[in-house]
Amino acid sequence: xxxxxxxxxxxxxxxxxxxxxxxxxxxxxxxxxxxxxxxxxxxxxxxxxxxxxxxxxxxxxxxxxxxxxxxxxxxxxxxxxxxxxxxxxxxxxxxxxxxxxxxxxxxxxxxxxxxxxxxxxxxxxxxxxxxxxxxxxxxxxxxxxxxxxxxxxxxxxxxxxxxxxxxxxxxxxxxxxxxxxxxxxxxxx
Numbered sequence: 001x002x003x004x005x006x007x008x009x010x011x012x013x014x015x016x017x018x019x020x021x022x023x024x025x026x027x028x029x030x031x032x033x034x035x036x037x038x039x040x041x042x043x044x045x046x047x048x049x050x051x052x053x054x055x056x057x058x059x060x061x062x063x064x065x066x067x068x069x070x071x072x073x074x075x076x077x078x079x080x081x082x083x084x085x086x087x088x089x090x091x092x093x094x095x096x097x098x099x100x101x102x103x104x105x106x107x108x109x110x111x112x113x114x115x116x117x118x119x120x121x122x123x124x125x126x127x128x129x130x131x132x133x134x135x136x137x138x139x140x141x142x143x144x145x146x147x148x149x150x151x152x153x154x155x156x157x158x159x160x161x162x163x164x165x166x167x168x169x170x171x172x173x174x175x176x177x178x179x180x181x182x183x184x185x186x187x188x189x
Contacts, residue, residue: 001177004131012046021184023123023169027111030168031101032062035094037164038155039085045163047085054083059094067098093154100152116170118144123184124171134173137162 006016024030036055040048048055058081060066070078078084078091101111108114118140128134137145137158144165148156165171174181 001179003175003178003180009046011049015049017180020167021169021172021174021180023184024167025112025116027101027105028062028064030111030115031064031098032056033167034101034156034164035059035062035097037160037167038093038097039087039090040163041090041155041157041160043085051084054081058084064098064101067095068102070095070098090155097153097155100148104151115144115168118147119170123169126171126173128173128175129177130175135162141165 002013003016006012006020024033036048036052039055056062058078075088075091075095079086079088104111104114124140126134141158141162145156145158145161148161162171166173169184172181172184174184
């Protein structure tokens with residue numbers, strides 16, 4: 001059995017089966033997922049997932065060093081790129097967040113260390129039986145959101161952050177009957 005939210009779309013099912021909820025500790029991947037989650041704000045994840053390859057091409061494979069140096073010309077090119085979500089505020093936030101990401105690395109050695117300290121380096125193993133039980137965010141997501149905003153990040157509200165926590169395995173929100181719930185739970189123990 002799988003989580004019902006992914007059923008019926010091969011791209012969604014593959015993402016669910018191979019990525020969602022798997023703990024991520026590489027800064028590059030954490031930045032990619034945070035950027036994609038911020039572009040998702042107000043949209044569905046499948047919309048972003050379908051454009052993921054285009055986002056990667058448009059944003060230099062999510063190289064935050066390069067993105068932090070994007071100028072007005074690059075921003076204008078991104079706004080014309082029909083392969084991505086062309087929202088000026090989200091594009092500006094991605095550039096700003098790349099700069100904040102570099103500052104976090106300088107202060108805390110890595111973004112991974114900073115973000116995973118909120119869970120003491122371990123995945124939170126939830127035990128949801130139905131999708132309806134999954135919250136849109138939690139008090140911990142609110143705490144992380146506030147911390148990121150304090151560090152200068154934008155488009156990182158608690159719902160975006162909780163989605164990021166789910167995507168990067170900070171929480172295991174696969175329903176308990178899903179085959180991935182047990183696999184990820186065992187890997188994290």
